Amino acid sequence: MQEEPIAFSAESYFATQPAPPSLAEHIAGVKEFVHRQVSQNRNVVLVTSGGTTVPLELNVVRFLDNFSAGTRGATSAEYFLEAGYAVIFMHRQFSLQPFSRHYSHSTNPFLDLLTVEDDAVGVAADKRAGADLLAVLTAYKRVQTAGTLHTLTFVTVNDYLWLLRAVSQELSVLRRRAMYYLAAAVSDFFLPRQKMSEHKIQSGKGSLHIEMDQVPKILKPMVEEWTPDGYIVSFKLETEERLLVPKARAALERYGHQVVIGNELHTRKWQVMFVERKRKPLPPLPPGVEEEATLEAGNPELETTAQEEVPAAASNVLPTTSTEDGDAAQGSQTTAETAATEETSVPAPPPPPKSPTNNTNDSMTFVESWLRIPNTPTVTGTPQVKEKEIEEDIVAELVRRHALWINSAG
Amino acid sequence: MQEEPIAFSAESYFATQPAPPSLAEHIAGVKEFVHRQVSQNRNVVLVTSGGTTVPLELNVVRFLDNFSAGTRGATSAEYFLEAGYAVIFMHRQFSLQPFSRHYSHSTNPFLDLLTVEDDAVGVAADKRAGADLLAVLTAYKRVQTAGTLHTLTFVTVNDYLWLLRAVSQELSVLRRRAMYYLAAAVSDFFLPRQKMSEHKIQSGKGSLHIEMDQVPKILKPMVEEWTPDGYIVSFKLETEERLLVPKARAALERYGHQVVIGNELHTRKWQVMFVERKRKPLPPLPPGVEEEATLEAGNPELETTAQEEVPAAASNVLPTTSTEDGDAAQGSQTTAETAATEETSVPAPPPPPKSPTNNTNDSMTFVESWLRIPNTPTVTGTPQVKEKEIEEDIVAELVRRHALWINSAG
Numbered sequence: 001m002q003e004e005p006i007a008f009s010a011e012s013y014f015a016t017q018p019a020p021p022s023l024a025e026h027i028a029g030v031k032e033f034v035h036r037q038v039s040q041n042r043n044v045v046l047v048t049s050g051g052t053t054v055p056l057e058l059n060v061v062r063f064l065d066n067f068s069a070g071t072r073g074a075t076s077a078e079y080f081l082e083a084g085y086a087v088i089f090m091h092r093q094f095s096l097q098p099f100s101r102h103y104s105h106s107t108n109p110f111l112d113l114l115t116v117e118d119d120a121v122g123v124a125a126d127k128r129a130g131a132d133l134l135a136v137l138t139a140y141k142r143v144q145t146a147g148t149l150h151t152l153t154f155v156t157v158n159d160y161l162w163l164l165r166a167v168s169q170e171l172s173v174l175r176r177r178a179m180y181y182l183a184a185a186v187s188d189f190f191l192p193r194q195k196m197s198e199h200k201i202q203s204g205k206g207s208l209h210i211e212m213d214q215v216p217k218i219l220k221p222m223v224e225e226w227t228p229d230g231y232i233v234s235f236k237l238e239t240e241e242r243l244l245v246p247k248a249r250a251a252l253e254r255y256g257h258q259v260v261i262g263n264e265l266h267t268r269k270w271q272v273m274f275v276e277r278k279r280k281p282l283p284p285l286p287p288g289v290e291e292e293a294t295l296e297a298g299n300p301e302l303e304t305t306a307q308e309e310v311p312a313a314a315s316n317v318l319p320t321t322s323t324e325d326g327d328a329a330q331g332s333q334t335t336a337e338t339a340a341t342e343e344t345s346v347p348a349p350p351p352p353p354k355s356p357t358n359n360t361n362d363s364m365t366f367v368e369s370w371l372r373i374p375n376t377p378t379v380t381g382t383p384q385v386k387e388k389e390i391e392e393d394i395v396a397e398l399v400r401r402h403a404l405w406i407n408s409a410g
Numbered sequence: 411m412q413e414e415p416i417a418f419s420a421e422s423y424f425a426t427q428p429a430p431p432s433l434a435e436h437i438a439g440v441k442e443f444v445h446r447q448v449s450q451n452r453n454v455v456l457v458t459s460g461g462t463t464v465p466l467e468l469n470v471v472r473f474l475d476n477f478s479a480g481t482r483g484a485t486s487a488e489y490f491l492e493a494g495y496a497v498i499f500m501h502r503q504f505s506l507q508p509f510s511r512h513y514s515h516s517t518n519p520f521l522d523l524l525t526v527e528d529d530a531v532g533v534a535a536d537k538r539a540g541a542d543l544l545a546v547l548t549a550y551k552r553v554q555t556a557g558t559l560h561t562l563t564f565v566t567v568n569d570y571l572w573l574l575r576a577v578s579q580e581l582s583v584l585r586r587r588a589m590y591y592l593a594a595a596v597s598d599f600f601l602p603r604q605k606m607s608e609h610k611i612q613s614g615k616g617s618l619h620i621e622m623d624q625v626p627k628i629l630k631p632m633v634e635e636w637t638p639d640g641y642i643v644s645f646k647l648e649t650e651e652r653l654l655v656p657k658a659r660a661a662l663e664r665y666g667h668q669v670v671i672g673n674e675l676h677t678r679k680w681q682v683m684f685v686e687r688k689r690k691p692l693p694p695l696p697p698g699v700e701e702e703a704t705l706e707a708g709n710p711e712l713e714t715t716a717q718e719e720v721p722a723a724a725s726n727v728l729p730t731t732s733t734e735d736g737d738a739a740q741g742s743q744t745t746a747e748t749a750a751t752e753e754t755s756v757p758a759p760p761p762p763p764k765s766p767t768n769n770t771n772d773s774m775t776f777v778e779s780w781l782r783i784p785n786t787p788t789v790t791g792t793p794q795v796k797e798k799e800i801e802e803d804i805v806a807e808l809v810r811r812h813a814l815w816i817n818s819a820g
Binding site: 053 | 476
């Protein structure tokens, strides 16, 4: 007997799935942190990072996972801290974290920094004043002293969804000064608790069958209910560059948030695309100019505003002149070590409207801008401190846009 | 159309599934390491640790995983090194490793050990001569100097199987002096490469269907072909204590290796069960004494041999007097942080024979011994250096049994 999958809305999800036991305690910590940042007049960004799991058994041994070392999130968190933001770093247990990410056990073992002499532990002579360790450690101590980093961990997609809702609600007191940087790789499918006992793994004829339901889309209630004034940035990871624009646009139309950062699996370390809706809806355009309106080169109003209020942060942000900018993807094969760090979605979204007039909002248009750094692939593993990281420019650009957006509040 | 699952033997598996690209390079390193240990007259143990993944897509974003932080393997590796063994530590990328496991990023961040003063990095005053850090670091440096630890990483179950076969074949030159401590949590199911394109995740009606095939049982060819003289220890993790004995016996009968260490999910930090076959087959016993023969209190021959050749290492190894020793499991709820570290299997094995006479080998009997340490549950996370770890006694007991077994070679 085939059971009909349940279509979960966010509302029915939270009404039927159990909250993680430690939620209240974690949220008390967040409340205190947010209160302190408000009193110190800081912007706060929630950075989500790493992959969520889907447990397949109540006594969890097996689970479905999304590949993510957490590089994008951990790296970006450091740059947000440097830019003066307070950061709530909500990450998958054991995924990379800001600062310690530079000393991954596999590629740069921290025990090699230390020495034993005369029964005392010391730092190896060549590391004591080395720029890399000193810079990382100095930044780490500064953040500790300032109290601007608060860490939360999740494992399952259920942990993640409950935490995201509760943290968003806490952060909503900051109104426009709260940013959400949703870089976690979130599962699309899950096994509802109510089905879990029925769904214990069957091994008939030596093969395994798993049937799961879709995770509700939570960006919509996040935008409309949980934190209506928040500045929300989501990620789209694709394996085909040509899908970035249509998928990013579809997400912006569907959820109504501020920015989608699109990236392609093999090139995401040195190029990403920012996609925004045009801020002022235009009246419907007559046939013949539709295509131009949709794909216009930039948003002069936004650029102008930017120059008036905040100098452009990232000089390598290039507004595109079309959705297909003609560059071949420069990707080399990505190995497991450097695999996906962002939200992915498998079910194909409805095809994007060919022109604004196909849209429910007749005047919806989009602005796409590429952000690129020189492609200098690192050796596999942890990026070295001194190498240029694209997250530096992503964060600078978002900080710029966020400032514009705060200031444009009417 | 339902496709019939393929039943893979180890042979057909390796004939049809692609070897990892770096296999030859890794094995060259192992060969060199083994050669050096042979020349230095050391026993070598292969420790496998952490969970294997099953990728669900060729462009890997989603995968099935087995929960394992790698605590059992990483901890045991340290004690094997201390006992004078050379260790090949074959672990899941990013799972815990010997020595660095004490400074997990989440629970005991190593950056907190360091200070910045006058633009130089130092060690915090209270840590410089602290026993914990000093002991870990001293052991780490000693192992580095001796060159007795060789690390290999895997991600997928395919990586694991290819590596295990190749490493076993290299280690087989050590004959009885090679030990295998198979603590990795290995997937039971996988997606054959040939099916992978057909098996891309389907999202019909908003639900996900996955169909997989069984991973071949590789202990049998390992015992019979790859390393026929090796001392092979496998793990069984169950959630019901009463299943430990029948499942461990079934594994020993089926594969013919030396020891199964059984452990129950909630109590595995302070008790495990050693299960061995009786070494000399007995003639079939008349009805009425069968049950006693099967479940006898100990193996006097083994105990005697032990006292003659090597003093018993672990004073808390208690041979049981029956398969059900009457102790209630003392488990508290295990959280995701401390979840399964050992091989698990879901398909129920054939029920164990009720008495030796039901067996294909009429005289096969087993010896079960509990190994226990006091139950002092630690706070969640990394064990502290000074707390008693059950792996210390597990390794001591295995080292003792391995020595007996080497010496008993005819």
